[in-house]
Amino acid sequence: MKSSVITFPGSNCDRDMDVALKKFGFTNKMVWHDDNELPKSDLVVLPGGFSYGDYLRCGSMASKSKIMQSVINFAKSGGLVMGICNGFQILVETGLVPGVLLRNKYLEFICKNVFVKLDNKENTYFKNLNKDVLEFHIAHNEGNYFCTKDQLKEIKDNNQIAIYYCNNEGKVEDQYNPNGSIKNIAGIFNKEKNVLGMMPHPERMIDQSLSGEDGSIFFKNLINNIK
Amino acid sequence: MKVSAIITLKKDVLDPQGKVIHQALDGMGFENISEVRQGKYFEIDVNENDPKKAKAVVEDMCKKLLANLVIENFKIIETQ
Numbered sequence: 001m002k003s004s005v006i007t008f009p010g011s012n013c014d015r016d017m018d019v020a021l022k023k024f025g026f027t028n029k030m031v032w033h034d035d036n037e038l039p040k041s042d043l044v045v046l047p048g049g050f051s052y053g054d055y056l057r058c059g060s061m062a063s064k065s066k067i068m069q070s071v072i073n074f075a076k077s078g079g080l081v082m083g084i085c086n087g088f089q090i091l092v093e094t095g096l097v098p099g100v101l102l103r104n105k106y107l108e109f110i111c112k113n114v115f116v117k118l119d120n121k122e123n124t125y126f127k128n129l130n131k132d133v134l135e136f137h138i139a140h141n142e143g144n145y146f147c148t149k150d151q152l153k154e155i156k157d158n159n160q161i162a163i164y165y166c167n168n169e170g171k172v173e174d175q176y177n178p179n180g181s182i183k184n185i186a187g188i189f190n191k192e193k194n195v196l197g198m199m200p201h202p203e204r205m206i207d208q209s210l211s212g213e214d215g216s217i218f219f220k221n222l223i224n225n226i227k
Numbered sequence: 228m229k230v231s232a233i234i235t236l237k238k239d240v241l242d243p244q245g246k247v248i249h250q251a252l253d254g255m256g257f258e259n260i261s262e263v264r265q266g267k268y269f270e271i272d273v274n275e276n277d278p279k280k281a282k283a284v285v286e287d288m289c290k291k292l293l294a295n296l297v298i299e300n301f302k303i304i305e306t307q
Contacts, residue, residue, distance in 0.1 A: 060292065060295070104243075105241070148297060151297075
């Protein structure tokens, strides 16, 4: 299975993602933001970081970079595109997934482990996953998901909510919402479910001795679903 | 000619920075404030002499990049 990770100026989780994808069997290529063509890929990942120094709005400059036109075309033709953290911010700026990511409610940079509840397994990312609650890591300043009332109705009607912030038992409540996101939303799909944007970092949870293994569960399942 | 654009957050979007600035102003003795909202200001020198055309170009920029219309409004002002 072939994957591509896009590196923007200021990306800093691109190599972590490369390590994670290779560990679970992907043949990964790093792609520079200024390239025109995407290599043949089964999965394209927009990694975390601070592309373009978060100028203007997080992800806004990256969403207009050269390679993104190919990524958008790839997504629109049904290709799998996953945006993590800053990658999620880039995805919302392209309009591939609805909504925006505002500054965290309490104006703090949040760096900690969180639990997320899967809401929808009818998609390539989470199909066949034998857990409903996963422990991932978040590290962001702008992860406060916001959308208009009409958009919220639409994403609910189309089952586009991918994951919610919750506790270790999967309870989705206000007190487990780290950043003020509307309805505890931590990740969103596009309508067709081939594009996934999420704030948590699965690539940081792939080693028992360093962190945890829930990222491993996610990636192993993902590559099996793509095969 | 120079055209300016002011980007402001829409009414129902939370502005925590504005709130903190409000609190600071309040603490400094500026007590007669009901709300502070923070926005962005752009000054763009467009190589165009027709004000209508210059404004139209900046409006396009606002829609495509400078503002995110999910959360922000923009206003265009001809400055020169």
